[in-house]
Structure formats: structure tokens, C-alpha cells
Amino acid sequence: MTAAGPTVPLVRRFSPTFSPSEDEGADSESVHPDFFGKSSSGWEVIEEKRRCVIIADAGAGKTYEMLSRAQYSAARGRYAFFIRIENLSEAFEAAFDVGDVERFEKWLESNEDAWFFLDSVDEALLQDSLAFEEAMRSFATRIADARERAFVIISSRSYAWRARTDRQLLEQLLPYEPPKAEEIGEEGYEEAGQTDSSDPSPSANSVEVVLLDDLDDDDIRMFAAHLGAANIEEMMQEIKRAGLSNQSARPFDLLGILAKWRSDRQLGGRLGYLRHDIGAQLDEIDWAARAIDPGKVHEAVRRIAAAVILTGEAEVRFAGSERGFDPMEVLPDWLEENVLALLGCSLFTDAVYGVVRFRHRDIRELLAAEWFAGRLAEPEQRSEVETLLIREKYGERILTPRFRPILPWLVLLDDRIRREATAIRPEIAVEGGDVASLPVEERRTLLRSIVEQIAHGDDDRGARDNDAIARIAQDDLSSDVAALIEQNAENDDALFFLGRLVWQGQMTDCLTLLLDIASDRSRGLYARIAAARAVFTSGSQEQRDSLWDSLLEAPDGQE
Secondary structure, X not given: OOOOOOOOOOOOOEEEEOOOOOOHHXXXXXXXXXXXXXXXXXXXXXXXXXXXXXXXXXXXXXXXXXXXXXXXHHHOOOEEEEEEHHHOOOOHHHOEEEOOHHXXXXXXXXXXXXXEEEEOHHHHOXXXXXXXXXXXXXXXXXXXHHHHHEEEEEEEOHHHOOOOHHHHHHHHHOXXXXXXXXXXXXXXXXXXXXXXXXXXXXXXXXXXXXXXXXXXXXXXXXXXXXXXXXXXXXXXXXXXXXXOHHHHOOHHHHXXXXXXXXXHOOOOHHHHHHHXXXXXXXXXXXXXXXXXXXXXXXXXXXXXXXXXXXHOOOOEEOOOOOOOEXXXXXXXXXXXXXXXXXXXXXXXXXXXXXXXXXXXXXXXXXXXXXHHHXXXXXXXXXXXXXXXXXXXXXXXXXXXXXXXXXXXXXXXXXXXXXXXXXXXXXXXXXXXXXXXXXXXXXXXXXXXXXXXXXXXXXXXOOOOOHHHHHHHOOHHHHHHHHHHHHHOOOOHHHHXXXXXXXXXXXXXXXXXXXXXXXXXXXXXXXXXXXXXXXXXXXXXXXXXXXXXXXXXXXXXXXX
16 A cells, blocks of 8 residues: 555564674565564654664555654644655755655754655665665764654565664664663663663664554454455455465555455455556556567566576566576567566565565466466477476375475466376375366365375475465365265364364354364373364354353363
8 A cells, every 4th residue: 555545554563673683694584573472562662762664565655654654643732754765865955755854954953853755665776776875874964963863663674674784774873872870861861761871771872773564453454444455254264265365465466356345245266366467567567568468468467487497596687786587588579668568567576786676476376377377288398397397216206395386276277287286295286276266076185185184294394384274265166065074073173273263264064063072181282272163153153152061171081
């Protein structure tokens, strides 16, 4: 969601992150949330941090949040400024979206605090790999005489943030030293909660990095309601069944989902929705004006996606860079200006350090699978491609790890690959892709094979997470699930899987069987939890009351 988009009163949260290691490779480390003894927090906590960096994925709404918070702070009478980092070095006077240079000068002359919302590291890097450093040096010089009164909040996308180098840069350019007792008086010092100036709190004098949390289900409902969506609970169920939870958790992508929902009253399954989304993003460019056929455009992004998978190189070279692979190698029949236009559409991130990436892994993997499906359709290429995807190791046929991410899509697009891959690992069909689009008989066979492997402990756990379960949890399998519950009545691992399947698919025909399992104290804890959740979320009032009464009963021999 951008500042120009719809205004939805979401209350966004931020999660703390692990500190990066100090070795030379730390810059390439991903930013991960640190949940050990720490909880997420809201803006009121973020604004108490003297130096803070907010990390968020593309489309997560960080610019909207930063701008809105700056406007809110300014409306409360604070000195608050929203500044685009890319404008800092060259035109400071024109860099303000909230506040202006006159109010900035007034703050410098005052003794009050100010809040600076600096957006965004990745936008600065569009111009030059050193642009962020130059901008921050310029900013540090501007506030040098008052930096102890400045609260500085910076936003960045995860791929643009260098965990070690950029943190050290900010600590060097924007150090913060809490005021000493003699500077503000003993009484004021005690009120500030400081008793020893030699031991300031870690959060006061270091750069803290936080993650902007994804939208949760309640956020999505609120977002949908504000945009006038109908049948929101039905939409929520379809989002989960279609495996679109990752996309719906980001405001930018949620807008696309809601647009499809409002126009069609359905998302068309995961495969249908992603193809619709790909087409919409490619249509941002007027290809007819460039005399390029839409089919050629789709084939071009498939080639680029396949090259990413084949090379293992996620970065695609943009203009003036030596990093990443050169897309002209896979698009030799394209003019460079048209390639740059293609890489500028919303399928790709903005260019940072002269490279772009696919914005979403799901779309990249679907496009790559479509390219491989095209090669499999050519008789002279089929054998070579099959050898890439499935190979033999120590006398056993295995799925090649590098290509495993595209196989959940490829099993939908090629019948022979589906038979061979699912014979080796049936769970591959639910690890991604859109298994719901397969005929019901094939889904029945897959479900039986998956449960059999789980029951015997032969699976690699790829089908056991909730997202995978949701992909195969359709009502037309409820009789099969009931039969599998009866067949595996003594296997708690299988029941834990099947209980969650009933819950995800709202399979009410199976609840009587699960009611007995949830009430049986001799059963394993996790099997009972899954069974109870299915009953409490999908059962009738009578079934819920019956289970509740059973759970409240004292065990035999106890009062």
C-alpha cells in the first residue's frame, strides 16, 4: 500500500531481530526475527529508539507507514520530518515530504527533540552503490550540532540492507551519547531513569534493526472491509486453500487479491490467480507500442526465471552493473531498451546495486516450471530435461534438490513428471503449486500415499506444515479422510496430520471420529489437540459442548 492508496487504519507491529555476526560475510546474512524473550511492538516503542532501521519486503507498506507516522507526529506538534534518502545529497531543501527546511532550522535553534523518518535505503541505491553512504554523511553533517536530540528511523528492504556494513556506518555517523547528569541536573537525570552515565541502555546508543510484521488475519479482514469486499470469510478461506497467505500478508499484493475477488467473486485457485497476477503486472507496459507480442513477453520472463533456477543466481543484471547474470544471454533477440523495460515491471524489485530480483518466489518458480514444461513438450529435449529433474544416486531415484522448488508446479503441467516425481515423493505435490487443480482421483491417490508415508515414518515432513495441508484440504476428499482416520486409528502421527486436514478443509463428516479421539486421554497429546481443534472450529454446538464436557471430566480415579 502506498501513500496514495486507500487509507486503512491498520495497527502495524514490529519484531526485534538477531544481531548480525561480526565476520566479513555478515553483510549477506538475512535478517531474522528474534522471538527469544522478546515480543513485537508498535510505533510508540519504535519512536523511543534513538537509531532504528525498519526492514520490510516489497509491498509491505513501509513507505506508507513511515509517511503516515511522520504526519501524525507533526500533527501532535512534534518536530517531525519525512525525508526521501535519495534526495538528501543533492537537494536537501526539497527533500522534505513532511516538514520543510524552515522548520528544520527552527528545530536546530531549539532545545527540543525531533523525529526523522528517512525512506528508503533501497531507493537511494537505485542511483549508485555509494548513494546511501553519501546521503547519510550529508544528513549527519546537517544535524551534527543537535544529533543527541534526534530520533532517526530509517527504512529498507531486506535485500538492500547490509547487516554489518550499514549498521557500522550509522553507528559511526550518528552516534548517540545519553546526556550526563551534570548537563541536565541530578533531578532531571533521575527522572530520565539514568543513574550511571557510564552504563547507558543498549537501545539508547546503538542501531536497532526491526522487521515490519506481515498483516495477520484480522488485518486482512479490516483491509478487505474498508475496500468494500463482500463475503470476506469466504475470501479468507479461499486465500488459505489457494496457498496465497504470503501474498495476502502484504498490502500491495492484497490489493491485487481484493481486485480479483471483487471482480470475479473467486480467486480461481492458486495457479489461476498467480497467472492472472503475472499478466496484470506485465500489462503495466504498453508492449503494443514497442511492437512486441504478449506471448513473446511471457516467454521472456519464463526464460529469465529458468535461468535463475539453473544458475542459482537470484540477481538479474540491470544497467551498468557487473553483478548477477546478464538477461541478454537468454534474450538475444530482444533490444536492450526493451529488456530494461521488462525488468522495470512489478514482477521484479527495484534495481539495487545495478541488479533486480523476482519480487515473489512463487511467481519465479511458476514461470520457471512453465519454461521447463515447454522443453519437456519437445521430444528431442525431453530426455535431457528429465535427467536434470530426476536422477539416480546410489541406485535410488531422487528428486534433484536444485529443481525441487519448481516440481510442485511442474507436476501440474506434465503428466509423466507427475507420475514419476510423486512415486518418489508424493508430498512434492503439496509443498507448493496448486494440487487442488488436479482431478479428484489423483488427489485421492496422493493423499493415501502421503498418509501412508507419515504413518510409517518414511516421509521427509514436506507435507506436514499447515500451508501444505491447506492445499489438499478440499471437501470432495472428506470421505477419503474419514476412511484414513479409521484405518490409522492407532497411529498418532497420521491422526495429527488428518486432524489438521479436517480443520483446514472444514470436513464436518469426519468430526464424529475426531470427537472420540479428542476425548480419549490415552491418546497422544498432539493427535488430541488436532482433533479438538477440528471439532471446536468446525463442529456443531452440540459437538463442541460434548467435547468440552468430556475434557472437564476428572480422569478415572480422581475427583
